[in-house]
Amino acid sequence: MQTQQTTSIATGDFALPLHDPILVFLVLLAIVLIIPSLFKRINLPSIIGLIIAGILVGPYGFDILSNDSGMEMFSTIGLMYIMFTAGLELDFNEFVANRNKSLIFGFFTFMFPLLIGYPICRYVLGYDQMPAFLTASMFSTHTLVSYPIVSRMGVSKNQAIAITVGGTIFTDAAVLIILAIITSANDGALNGGFWVKLIVSLILFSIIVFLLIPKLAKWFFQKVEDDKYSHYIFVLFILFVCGFLAELGGLEPIIGAFAAGLALNRLIPHTSALMNRIDFFGNALFIPIFLISVGMIVDVKVVLTGWETLIVALVLTCVAIMGKWLAAFFTQKAFNYSASQRGLIFGLSSSHAAATLAIIIVGYQAGILDEYILNGTIILILITCIISSLATQRAAKQLVMEEEESSFTPAALGNYAQEKILVAIANPANIGYLVDLALLIKDPKSPNPVSLLGVVPNNVEAEKNIIKFRQKLQESVMDASAAEMNVDIITTIDYNIPNGIVRTARETMADIVIMGWPGGKIGLLDKLLGDKVDATIRSLDKNLFICHLEKPLISNSRIVVISPPLAEKEYGFSVWLRKVVKLAQELSLPVVHLGHPDTQKTIADQKNIKNLFVFIPFTDWNNPMSCAEYIKEGDLIMLVSAHRGYISYIIGLDHFPTRLETLFPHHNRIIIYPQQHTPNVLLEADHPIFTPFKIYKQQPS
Template sequence: MAKSIFDQLSHAFEIPLSNPVLIFALILFIILLSPILLRRIKIPGIIGLILSGVAIGPHGLNLLEKSSAVDLFSTIGLLYIMFIAGLELDMNEFRKTRHKSLLFGFLTFAIPIGIGYPVCYYVLGYDMLASIMISSMFATHTLVAYPVVNSYGISKNEAVAITIGGTILTDTAVLIILAVIIGASQGQLDQQFWLTLGISFAIFLLIMFGIVPRVAKWFFQKVEGEKTAHYIFVLSVVFFAAFLAEIAGLEHIIGAFVAGLALNKLIPHSSALMNRIEFIGNAIFIPFFLISVGMIVDVSVLLNGPLALIIAGTLTVVAIFSKWVAAWFTQLLFGYSSSQRQVIFGLSSAHAAATLAVIMVGFRYEIIDENVLNGTIVLILVTCIVATLATEAASKKVVLAGDQDAMPSEKNIAREEQLVLPIANLNNMESLLDFATLIKSKHSPHPITVLTVVPNNEMAEQNLQRARKNLDSTAKYASGSETEVNMMATIDHNIASGISRAAREVMADGILLGWPSRPGIIEKMVGEKTESILNQTDTNLFMCHVDKPLVLQKRIVVCCPPLSESELGFDYCVEKIMRLSQELTIPIQFVCDVRTKQAVSLYIERNKNSTRVLFTDHNEWDDLATLRSAIKDNDLIVFISARQGEVSYRHSFDGIAKKLGKVYVQHSRILIFPSRRAGYSLDEYEDVSAAPILQRIGRGIGNMFTKDRR
């Protein structure tokens, strides 16, 4: 008996391993432990996984051998890397600095190829195709050091923006060159090849940018509640695009990259869907690919003679030097400081994802040899470390020069931001939470407070238990996007008073409410809940009616009545609108007068915002229907109103939610009431539910004797 158990164990652990369960368990342990252990000695996670693959591969301990399962996961990981590269590009930043980005992209693409090709061809002795492929690998860069500039608060510096924008050009150009090299390696580089490539590439782009986004919009709208289906749909698009690229005579990684660009506007960076895409990719598929790369590497080649070491050293030196030269020319052309040049060099000198993709394709087609593959691994290790150190040193210099994204006081406010989300109707919960996630400052460590207020009556305890169960479903939904939420259920005699008290307890910067429902007879007599909340709170208040996914909106139309820029919370509200625009990658159309336009323009200039902003002059604010000329279908309407008594308040704003809902019933809309000075209130008896009667009588008398201000 003992012998048979021993035989089973010895057979299961035969090297190389053949048991699929054991193989998968081993790879998962490597994915788990490798980054944790190597992080202590400052080795990037990408290198740790590659080195782990070297250790367990056929040229190491021979624990694993290349199999169809490993190849499948490796291919998925490679496509995933290129897809995320296209998906994460900030199109707003690119649009803002597109001319400089294109010029920098050309320099950081052409200079490395110009330096790399003669070195590879004449010094290292590779043939023309191999030399072009290796030198094109020098042209790529991965924004490994971007988290460094983000942590130092200089992510909106122009030097950072053009480097990010240049990534689009370099990656696209390198992938096109890759397709040409593959065609040449197979002896197909004739007139027929160029004609076929041109036509097939044009058809491919037409499908990806003309048809796929429309299908994706339709799918996200029709299958709104099925979050799992959204992820499966996106994954299907990636592999469909990869297959289409192969049919068109291109490489599948080009298809995955283009799929990322095509879906870029439809997947906000802070959305639950983006979180799922990154989570699954970073947890399983991409590590599998990196481990499989390591399994191909033969370290012993480096020890066979000086040639392998010379190739590795030459590749690394050329890669770093050529990127520095490109950054230096960029500094000369645009008049940047030396610290900005160093930021550009640091961000553009790291070689990782795209480099690996190009080299793996070249190795598969036997265009390059093992020496280049091994040398590329050394290059990735060295450039990632150099890029991180250079970017950190440069970021400190930029900060010392005072060229940060925002003033320290503004950054401190963002870090302390608190949002409160009162939930009355579970049907509105998901759209409100999605909206809160998109506008919440990324610097704030505080969770979103999800609040339920239960009336203080004989059923209070039962209602409180039921409310807490409802909050559990909210927490479950929030976990899908890794949105941290703080659940709060409280009892109060008056719903509005409970919300007001809870907002004061957490020192809320903003309260997000659903759109007010049609009031009943009693509510009309004693005042509506939303009106009571307005009267009893001083903070920024957002009323949201979002009846279709925000990613389907084409513009944000912001209606700013005269003097709205004078409200205390105006800047905060504009910042939230700007953040929403950046997440959705859509422009903003401000409908306002000249004075408000100047205030918004000054805010954009001060905060170096990359959002595309347009202005429309408007002077008739007492009839909301006059705004129709500025509003189109699929526009998200944002109306900045004011509480009664504030400087921009107009009598026509009385019942503004009902009026907007009636005129723009087909549109998603957000009504904003900017914050006011603490302690100011027209109603000294706010907790008495009958007080709004007196307010309504006062307002009616006031309307009889006061003309509306223009």
Template structure:
């Protein structure tokens, strides 16, 4: 009996796997674990999934082969990438700057091709068709680093707008070239081909932009209650468009891209339908496509001689150079600053979705070889890292020039302020409640929300009763200061998720919580609770270690890093610090640079606060321990940090709570994270947040593009 079971298991797990349930389980397992395991070293999600495909594919461990099921999901994923690319483009911004966008589109399309073709044809020795295809791949770009400019509050900047407009033009032109090259590779290029292509393309555009939007508008209005039906309708349009494009002699990915443009105005970016489209694509279809790309890659090709490495290096250098020259040409014509040029270069340099689409079509039609395919994977990795680093550096420079959007300034009505306090450790809650009472707006008619999150397990009901008892004791304590509180209990599988969900539910403007405790090994791998709360909330967050009475202090010392004044929640936390200082009758010492000092004085004038402010200049913010010279034992220390990737974030702020907690063992500490703008979608599989080691290396590369003349 046992031998039969063993034999059955051995057959089921025999490589390559053939059981469709097991194949699907393996792929889902990879999609689940890949971002978790690679998060500590900050490997981009898009690269992590491709590498996973390399490992489990036919050229790796051979656990998976290109079956019909894998091919189906891969095709859907490819179409999904192109559809979302068309759907997320801001057509209004394109219209405002259409003339400049067209000029940049011409540059970013023509210059990489003009450089790429002779390099591929004469230097690498490829034939004419492969050379044109590879050169056109250089012209494409994906807005991988767009979330960065969104976080910095410069998404409406003209340089950003023309880059987005150029994306529409260059990607569309490349996809049309792709159709011609595919036809030429099959020997179909003649007069009849051009007439057929022209007529069929015109009919295709008429159907997509003349008929489909009208049908879609009618459907969304008449079938309003059927939310599931809306998503199915959108998918139907995508695949119908892909089929129409194929019938017109074009590639299906052109159909999917045009479907995105056709439905662009009918699906708001912050709508529930958009959320469903992105969620399902990012959860299933797009990761499937990325894994299938990795399965095609044969790493051993790189070891078969110098040619593979030469091709990979050449492709990467040409791709970066072409986009940089295009950005420079745009700068010279429109008289942009070097920072604006770098912003354009950073946004347009990343090669991801469209690049993969072009190369996959070329590989599947036997136009390009494995060397180019493998070289493209390296190109994607390098350009994504360079693009992100350059965009971040340039965005900081543009912000310092004063080019932020007006919407980047936060204002919280005092009468509407909501503060939430999650309970973790009862022994530390009383001073935190006192702190919340001091900084809470006296005009707010909302009570303090005290939250207890109970894990969803077999003891959930019993834990819920205990939590309510604990909350009752907190309510009694609050009543002593006549502070009105609202007791909230909730059940969730994850503490951080429960806090995040309830903060949105009560529209919290501020979360006040205790100091993070030591983390376990598992939490370090999967992610600490504090980090999870920061990543899943947008509101201002205070982390407090209050072991001494607040009245024992003689001053408040605030350590504010450069560009802290450019954070969305700057004015709000400044108001809270000044209110605390006023309640305790303490002066505030700011340790910051001159720019931040000027911004704090402006806020003080607006608030008409009489709190004495003193300033000490500090510039070496990469050395956090150097701040110790400005602190004293009688001061309440407030460290202003920011969420990873925000305007004032820097490498030295990594693990700040752990480091200052160890260094200042017997002092009251507050770690402050300003609020950030919400509703900024970041595609998980095109996001790249480099590890500290990469950031330190890339900073040097960034200096090549951001050198300033010394006055």
């Protein structure tokens, strides 16, 4: 076969449509390479360009490519990849907290198009009950064609996105079930056996995907920790296993793909190298080819076949857009969303592609729908994909500007948008998960790299030790580069290691210093009294994180934060709170806060973060270990301590770390010492979280 293909190319056999796999792939790559850049220059979404390119090269255009099994495979992979990515990038805490809102939006986006579409198809277009109902149900579906725009612009964690994606699954599942019911009724197979099979398959699917697969994935990531390529192949394997299981249960594979994303959501941090690989392959290859394949099914010439086709197409398109806009409008009013959030909901939910086409083709092949509906749906797909892309891009831009002005982000905190994180490493062999933590909590808007610091004793071996130290840290730098994160290595010579850490932190203007938990056989309290860590704590005027991380952070199921009374009055309160929020979002973990009600009220008042937290009042600092009853297996324990002489310092904090280590020796633990001083520019910042700091200015004793 290879010889025949080579001969056909050599003899100039370039008959259209192209069938040689090399030429087919070459044309696809040329489109993916050129079209996005071209449309970016004219300020239009690249999605529109890829769909139009598909129309031109497809069987209804210049017939350069055929819509054969190869294109169908890429199209299926691309659509599943979009749904899988949507499940992965979904803010799981937001999704769970707002699942009722997703149900309400799903109800709106299902019922409004159906209620508008049925009477129009029945009485305006003149179809019978079953064709009218099936066509009207098609209006309720939508495909997240414009989701890559949301992902690229960094607003995928907004609550409006969470309920739209959740509502998409609810409404698409409902419509696809309706399709199965109608086709079964048309074939005379709608009986008790049909309903039993449907319900049992849904239950088994949910058990496998949401209970068994997360446990399997957690085990695999821990056992095959260093093989990054196997991680990506494993993720693809899970994606298609879930798609296949959905098919076995009588559902569309896209439902399985989204469920796979949800199942792996907590196990793949959004700033990890694995997530970067998933995004890279999807955005570079699979998703663009899917969009091209959408264009290839559009036959623009159907509008020339007669006025009836054109009228049906326009009616279908207007009904589809009107129904989705009304659903977005009532969702906005119900949940008090902004106009830009309404625009995002409408933009994401207004595009019709795969599910819509599947319903219409199945109905057409079953003899329920005629060619006018089929051709009109093709035009509907083209128009709605264009409208969806434009609406989503416009709304996403507005939302980005709104969030930068008002939300609880580093950008709103002045100089902290330039934050600098320093990871102090005593022994490169024991670096553990310190770098992972730094990359997870790093502000993505800061251009500064994460710095790995090694302080080498000033002796005759100093230069040789510096070289060895840098070589051993190169692997961490390479892992960070794979995640497109900036990491550099700093090595310095000093007679005293704490002095070297403190000096370098000041020289680099670091905001956060991360260190490992002290080792050795003696207790933590004895280690902290008079050793290197204690000297660093006393001398360092930065936010200090002392970490015991012996398990991957993805193995944790919750974050438990313990803070003393008046913690909200400390200078560094805003920093550690922001980092807890960032860590929880990256790992999709809930946060349980044990602390004073006043501290909890301050946290709850912050915009866009309260859904992450479960508040448990805790004030018994005469017996601080009574908080242990709230700590479970798999919790990441974060204790917010304080420096002596500061407003939130209490004596019990001195012994607390030792007791935590004794009681929970195998839990991941982090002690946070908030920053002692705050730059004057931040003291004057007009931000609500700094208001208490202006009142409680105090110097350490």
